[in-house]
Amino acid sequence: MTGGFEVTAHCAERPVGEMVAALAAAAGLRLQTDPAVVQGLAKEVVALDVDGISLGDVVGRARPPRRRRLEDRRRGALVVGPGAPAPGDRPALARAFARALVAAPQHPRAVAAQLWLANLDFVAGRTREAAKEYQNVLEMKVQPPEVPLAVYNLGLADLRSGALLSARSRFVDLVDRAPRTKWAEYGWWWAGRTHLxxxxxxxxxxxxxxxxxxxxxxxxxxxxxxxxxxxxxxxxxxxxxxxxxxxxxxxxxxxxxxxxxxxxxxxxxxxxxxxxxxxxxxxxxxxxxxxxxxxxxxxxxxxxxxxxxMSEKTVAMYDKATDTIRGPLAVRMTYEAAEWYDLLDRRDAARPRYLAVAATDPKGLGPKAELKLAALALRAGNPDDCIRRCRAIADHSGVERAEVLALMGRGYEARRNYRQAAECFAGRVPTE
Structure with a gap:
């Protein structure tokens, strides 16, 4: 414990200066102040509701957020001076909320503080940690009034992770939990976003x-x-x-x-x-x-x-977007970017994009990507790979069978296997 002092106090809101003076007097410490800082704190008020908490933590709780820093010096004097964290100092804000939860875990606003901590994790990119805290709120035996906020933010966390179905379920759940409120309106909008x-x-x-x-x-x-x-x-x-x-x-x-x-x-x-x-x-x-x-x-x-x-700009946009997003539109953007590179005969850029689509979307654009890969293989002088890919998708509903067989026939022609090529051009998959 800082300075060896423990504090038990139940004080209504009062000016910070008075609160600090009272703490210093109770601890037998000499209070040194900066007049400019004292004037700046004149309109700041805080309340204390602590039981057996170290003096250092109490001083931290009494600190007005983003304005001033209160420090317990080893010299035996409680010093009020400048040097607060900047307004955007989220780690300091997170520490303040964490201290508040330790100091008063049963406080009526403890759940709100817990959600604030989770929100700070979310903003910092720690989505999984944030989602875990949101879920903890939902699993409380007595459902607090902050539940709609937890559901809403859990939906946003799922959306950021690319889990569109899960996110949509959260937002629809939000509509059910808070009908005829602003939360239901936000829930419907974000459900629409998941569909888009x-x-x-x-x-x-x-x-x-x-x-x-x-x-x-x-x-x-x-x-x-x-x-x-x-x-x-x-x-x-x-x-x-x-x-x-x-x-x-x-x-x-x-x-x-x-x-x-x-x-x-x-x-x-x-x-x-x-x-x-x-x-x-x-x-x-x-x-x-x-x-x-x-x-x-x-x-x-x-x-x-x-x-x-301006197709080049389109492709640049899609390539940049697919670095961070997941889902059906990411697949579609990747496929369209591959087509553009293909048209320019930039096979080195088109092929990996087609491969990505074929691997991630086997029931959607995947077969079309396989057909494109077969055509690339034939142009690169590899008829065996062309034929293999065509055979794999010949009966797939996602591609035109006639188009697949025509390409396969050209592959057999490249191998000088004209009988199998004729079978393909006649609309039949040849046996080998």
């Missing part, structure tokens, strides 16, 4: 519409943007235009920039002109290329750049 991240704009639109029916303006604004993104992804410009016209955007910069970008896109598609193209490109840049809407926004804007003849 999965490349399912139709399901995303339904969830966004549920969120839009609430009363929280921020959520209503975000829902309108989400619905607009779904319509634009499906190429439905008129419904997208109507959604923006009929909704009122929140006064948040990211909302304003996304709405501006979508409006510019709709205007350009209605009448492509050089000036509207420039306005669109400027708006997309200001809106961070749609990243505020997650992978779905990135995918949509990437397609816009492709349609503008």
């Amino acid at each position: 991240d999965a490349g399912d704009p139709a399901s995303a639109k339904r969830a966004f519409e549920s969120a839009q029916g609430g009363r929280t303006q921020e959520v209503k604004s975000a829902a309108a943007i989400g619905i607009c993104a779904c319509e634009l992804t499906d190429g439905k410009d008129e419904p997208a235009k109507a959604v923006l016209a009929e909704s009122r955007g929140a006064a948040r910069e990211d909302h304003v920039l996304l709405r501006t970008a979508f409006e510019a896109l709709i205007r350009y598609r209605a009448m492509p002109t050089p000036s509207r193209r420039k306005m669109l490109l400027d708006a997309l840049r200001e809106a961070s290329d749609g990243r505020g809407l997650g992978p779905g926004g990135t995918y949509l804007v990437g397609r816009v750049y492709r349609d503008l003849g």
Whole structure:
């Protein structure tokens, strides 16, 4: 224990200076102060509710957050002086919450402090640690009022980890736990985001519409943007235009920039002109290329750049996005990037991307990626690999059988095996 002192105190809120003076007097310590600091603390108040806690921890609890530091000096004087952690010092804030939980584990706001600690872990990138703390709150025998916040943040943790189904389940659970509240509105919006991240704009639109029916303006604004993104992804410009016209955007910069970008896109598609193209490109840049809407926004804007003849920028966006995201849209972005490299005959860049898609999406784009790999193998002078890959996918519903057999026939031709090639061109898989 610091200085050998233990403190038991139950004090209502009082100015920090008075609290420190009382602690110093009770401990028999001489108090040294800096007049400028004392004046700065004049309006700061703290409360103490501790039992058998070391003086060092009590002083730490009495410290006003992000303003000043109180130190217990070995010289026997309690010194109040400058040198507090900066406003963004999250580790110091985490230590303060941890001390508070140790000092008063039964405090009515202890669960809130526990969630704050978990949130700090989440912000620092320690998603698994944060998720464990959120889950601990859900498993308490007596459900505290902070449960909706824990469910919400657990959904965000799952979403960050790429567990879209689990995240969606959390957000729907949030709607069930807190119906007709702002939490239900946020739950519907984030459920929509999980659908958009999965490349399912139709399901995303339904969830966004549920969120839009609430009363929280921020959520209503975000829902309108989400619905607009779904319509634009499906190429439905008129419904997208109507959604923006009929909704009122929140006064948040990211909302304003996304709405501006979508409006510019709709205007350009209605009448492509050089000036509207420039306005669109400027708006997309200001809106961070749609990243505020997650992978779905990135995918949509990437397609816009492709349609503008800027495929290289599309590929650069997709490559960067797939470094950090997981899920169906990541697979789709990887496949489209591979196709672009393939068109440029950059086989060294196309092949690993096709291989990644084939390995991670065997029931979706995987067979198409295998067909592309077979074609690459034939162009590289490896007909055996071409034939092997074609045989593996010949009966798969994800590819056109005629296309597979035509490529396989060319592989046999390259091997000068014309009988098997003829079988392929006749629409049959040859026996060997």
